[in-house]
Amino acid sequence: MLGLDKKDIVRELREQLLAIQGFKRSVIGQDVPDFGLNAMAPAFPFGVLPLGAVHEFISPTSACATAANGFVAGLLSTLMTNDMSCLWVSTKRSLFPAGLTYFGIQPHRIVFIDVRTDREALWVMEQALKCNALVAVVAELGELSFAQSQRLQLAVEDSKVTGFLHRKRPRRENTLACVSRWKIRPIASHTAGNMPGVGIPVWEVRLEKIRNGKPGTWYFGWKDGAFISIKPQDATVIKVPKIERYA
Amino acid sequence: MPRRYLAIWLPYLATDRLIKIDPDLKDKPFVLAATEKGRMVIKASSPKAMQEGIAVGKVLADARAIMPALQEFDYEPEVLSSVLEALAEWCMRFSPIAAVDGTDGIILDVSGCPHLWGGEEPYLQAITARMAQGGYHIKAAIADTIGTAWAVARYSAEPAIVEIGKHSEALTVLPPEALRLESAVVQRMQKLGFRTIGQFMNMPKSTLRRRFGDSLIQRLGQALGSHPEILKPVCPIEPYLERLVCLEPICTATGIEIALRHLLEQLCKRLEQEGKGIRTAVFKGYRIDGNVQQISIGTSRASGSERHLFRLFELKIATIEPALGIELFVLEAPLVEELGDLQDKLWDTKGDQSKVAELLDNIAGKVGMQAIHRYLPAEQHWPERSIIETGSLDQMPATPWPQDKWRPLHLLEKPEPIDVMVPLPDYPPILFTHKGKVFNLTKADGPERIEQEWWAADGQPRDYYRVEDAKGARYWLFRAGHYADGDVQWFLHGFFA
Structure with missing residues (x-):
């Protein structure tokens, strides 16, 4: 009996700790949308993707950047189901709005802000994160400092808007005040029954850092408007397509 | 854009009004008379009476001798002028600038209006038809100048639309009284044998001035477009402009902020009453050394919120150089729009969408409007042309986004x-x-x-x-x-x- 009590006490203490650190149950507990990331639930505090926080994505190559944007688009499609709008801030944007329809997003619901410098992008992101009429803000930029990321964190604490900070080819992977750090890498696509051709997109999702959670690596694909979890043994095998020859 | 004016002549205004009150009078001869120099003089005569030869200006007793059954009413100029003013206001459905002209006419500045009716001819027909429906006999004409339109409406049997640049040709065949001259001048002209304007139009100005006075030169110039003529609209269009004169020159940022707040408060109060909001606004400071400093803002949708507009201006106040001081502040809103319910169409789903608009205005103020993009689907397969940018936040896709083709992210x-x-x-x-x-x-x-x-x-x-x-x-x-x-x-x- 004593052991159970201890467990309860520890859990309670942990929740209190989380609350002190800004993770209030009231924030994340209420109608948390189902992102379809159940496979990585043990990684998150309270078992759900923290909303009302800034997530950092790091992409070393343009292929990774596309994959990360795809993953973010997958998250956004769940966030935007209640018809709220989203702001997409970027320097050197190459995102093609029509490509978002594959992820179940109505591209006209997103307002794109194309700025020239990282400084401007950060200013826009901070302003946007303060606006609680938005559901999420995505920013694609290069460098930012710890102090700058703190400002973003302060902005979301009041408004509870979710921010996605996508850093493309940063010079240094410096520590930021973000709740998590993700790296998304594309891996071989899946087709039903190992048919030839390009199948559904599959990504290696590496959660390098998560506050009050457990980092790890998972594999996810995007199929029929939802994430699907892929077993590691399936994902690592790069399938060679059947070569068909025609007369 | 060339100016175009429309002159409406209501020759039977007084009698038309009486017929509207008492329809039984419609086919009867009747006149309106007033006392003048101790006798009753006819001031207006119904169309039926006109046919019988009872002209305006005749003495009533003479008219009675011609037609004993003639009915007679009082002529009330005050009532007629108010009727005319009401008609001019009603005419604002055709053009925003409508003015009363004398006792029996209306002038409209129709520049840029007729195309909404499909051209000048349908436009003129629409006006004539609506006026006739209302029971008024009218003659109307469109021309480049007020003088020509006035003259053609009253004295021409020709088509009532004078083509652009053809006004001097249209005038040549008209009699001199078509120039709105005093009766003494007209009499002198008739005495000298001037039957049409064309006979003296090209004479040297000094000659004309010596014989007929300055007024002829002015009237001729107004008809030909060389002299300016100003319309006095019934409902003047007041610019959205507020001024603040300072007792002492202002040279601090705080002082400028106070002035801006003061002006915004006044302007927003007026806009609120009219249900309008600002799209663009310019804040000017007139310095004592004659220099004008100005900052301008634009909003992505009409806004009447003082706080929001001030925040937009606030970002730019630092660029004002007061130098020795600013003595006059002017806040002008060149572009205002209705603050309708329409606004919340796209964004009203969830969340306060006016907040999004305010955020975007803020962003536009800092990084520029050209940074903000929103896309709609275009019905094209070519990838570069398959999306189309829209400047509006409220525009919804006319067609759904294509789902069948897999496009790259x-x-x-x-x-x-x-x-x-x-x-x-x-x-x-x-x-x-x-x-x-x-x-x-x-x-x-x-x-x-x-x-x-x-x-x-x-x-x-x-x-x-x-x-x-x-x-x-x-x-x-x-x-x-x-x-x-x-x-x-x-x-x-x-x-x-």
Whole structure:
């Protein structure tokens, strides 16, 4: 009996700790949308993707950047189901709005802000994160400092808007005040029954850092408007397509 | 844009009004008379009475002698002028600038209005028909100048529309009284044998001035367009402008802020009463050394919120150089729009969307309006043309976003040429080289042929392939042109997630 009590006490203490650190149950507990990331639930505090926080994505190559944007688009499609709008801030944007329809997003619901410098992008992101009429803000930029990321964190604490900070080819992977750090890498696509051709997109999702959670690596694909979890043994095998020859 | 004016003449205004009150009078001869120099003089005569030869200006007793059954009413000039003013206000449905002209006419500044009715002819017909429906006999004319329109409406049997630049020709055949001259001048002209304006139009001005006085030169100039003529609209269009004169020159940022707040408060109060909001606003400071400092803002949708507008201006106050001091502040809103319910159409789903608009205004103020983009689907297959930018936040897609074709998440602005190795024509490539790097491809889908829309552009069709390299990265490649035509060129156009 004593052991159970201890467990309860520890859990309670942990929740209190989380609350002190800004993770209030009231924030994340209420109608948390189902992102379809159940496979990585043990990684998150309270078992759900923290909303009302800034997530950092790091992409070393343009292929990774596309994959990360795809993953973010997958998250956004769940966030935007209640018809709220989203702001997409970027320097050197190459995102093609029509490509978002594959992820179940109505591209006209997103307002794109194309700025020239990282400084401007950060200013826009901070302003946007303060606006609680938005559901999420995505920013694609290069460098930012710890102090700058703190400002973003302060902005979301009041408004509870979710921010996605996508850093493309940063010079240094410096520590930021973000709740998590993700790296998304594309891996071989899946087709039903190992048919030839390009199948559904599959990504290696590496959660390098998560506050009050457990980092790890998972594999996810995007199929029929939802994430699907892929077993590691399936994902690592790069399938060679059947070569068909025609007369 | 050339100015165009429309003159409306209501020859039977007084009698038409009486017939409207008492329809039984319609086919009866009657006159309106007033006392003048101790006798009753006819001031207005109904169409029926006119046919019998009872003209305006006759003494009532003479008219009675011609037609004993003639009915007679009092002539009330005050009532008529108020009727005319009401009519002019009603005419504002045709043009925003309407003015009363004398005792029996209305002048409209119709520049830029007739095209809404499909041209000047339907426009004029619409006005004539509506006036006739209301029971008023009118004659109307459109011309480049007020003077010509007035003259043609009253004295011409010709078509009532004077083409642009043809006003002097239209005037030549009209009698001198068509120039709105005093009766003494007209009499002198008749005495000298001037029957039409054309006879003296081209005479030296000094000669005309010596014989007929300045007024003729002025009236002739107004009809020909060389003299300015000002309309006095019944409902003047008041600019959205507020002024603040300072007792002492202002040279601090705090002082400027106070002035701005003060002006915004006044302007927003007025806008609120009219249900309007600001789209663009200019704040000017007149310095004592004669220099004018100004800052301007634009909003993405009409806003009447003082706080929001102030915040937009606040970002730019630092650029004002007060130097020795600013003695006059002016806040002007050149573009205002209705603050209708329409506004919340797109964004009213959830969340306070006016907040989004305010946020975007803030962003536009800092990084510029050109940074904000929103896209709608265009009904085109060519990838670059398949989306269309919209400047409005409220515009919804006319057609749903196409779902059937898989488009890349990243698209290069300009397709980049690549070298490929293709085992057989019409097969997908097995490797490609881009910027010196070799990508070995393991999987491929395609081709999806996209043709140039022949009505939009000429050029080669593209055969698109979706390919995946050994590392799992997915690309969108295309081949421009047909193998049969010789050289084909391959391009990298996008990345799939």
